[in-house]
Amino acid sequence: MSTPPGYFATLYAASADPWDLAGRWYEQRKYALTLASLPRRRYRAGFEPGCSVGVLTRQLADRCDRLIAADRISAAVAAAAARTGDLPQVDVRCLAVPDQWPEGEGSFDLVVLSELLYYFDDATLQATLDRAVAGLEPGGTLVTVHWNHPVPEHVRTGPEVAGAVAAVPGLYLLSELRDADFTLQILLRRNRDGSAPRSPAEQEGLV
Template sequence: MSTPPAYFEAMYAGAVDPWDLAGRWYEQRKYALTLASLPRRRYRAAFEPGCSVGVLTARLAERCDRLLATDRMPSAVVSAAERTHALPQVEVRTLTIPDEWPDGTFDLIVLSELLHYFDDTALHEILGRTLDSLEPGGTLVAVHWNHPAPEHRRTGRDLAPVLAARPGLRLLTETHDPDFTLQTFWRRYPDGGAPPSPAAQEGLV
């Protein structure tokens, strides 16, 4: 089964930012690498489920015309909204995936420290909805903790081959850090092709 809601309720009952996302160097470094992995300078519409208190959200917003950030925990949503209140392109909502999913399509979806909480059934549904919502030529980023944890169903290393095997995705970059695995994908076009590389976009090759 997926990690039960009671786990998250207990974590947020004990602290506003229970994983110290705003303070830890691990998080700051991982966020910097996440942003550096994005192949486009700017995105039209992005979706970040499981945004927690919005630390990554605020950094993603610098690259997005519109960003929808969601979390299942109302207190986290309040914190994320406060953190991004001066960023009009950001919308923060309470939403529980995979049962709830936003309408519309996105050219960027970021799954950060999220998928390891779900069992096989829920993971399959989330990835299916992600692919349905991601526009052809769009970017999917997945980054997850590599160390076993009682509340996690799998590690980043376990998730990497699952994501790489999804039809419709083309792996662009992959980072195997001791602490996390980071993957960036293109959403293939209907003809099976993928967008030009960042260098090709600027006419360098």
């Protein structure tokens, strides 16, 4: 069973920023590493479900021509929309993935699943990853970030999620950071012929 929505609603009812995403150095460092790991300087269209209050959203927006951010909790959506209100390329929506994946938006070249997947049971995790792969254009980037430590409300730990993500057909693991506290994965959707996309060095003719 996935973590129930009421868990998150209770957290946001008690605090505007339940995990202190805007204040903790842990979060700032993790976001910096996430952004530094992106293999492209610029993205055409990004999707960030589970955006919470939009701290990472605002930073991702600097790298995206268009960015859809989403959360299932209305208080989080309102906070993220307020935080990114001066950024015309950002569209914040109230969506619960995987069932409410953006439709009719075309493909994305960036999907960010940060601190999200460990809340999902097996079926929901698989469905979310399937939607992410299907929504990515060939060569597109999938970012996943997972808290490594056990939490009662989490279905699984970061290393467990990372193993499941790395095994998804159609994805190529470009890089993986195994920090003591979190696991960061950068995966690329394979080309239509199944080959691995070019690395950043290959794209610039260094290899």
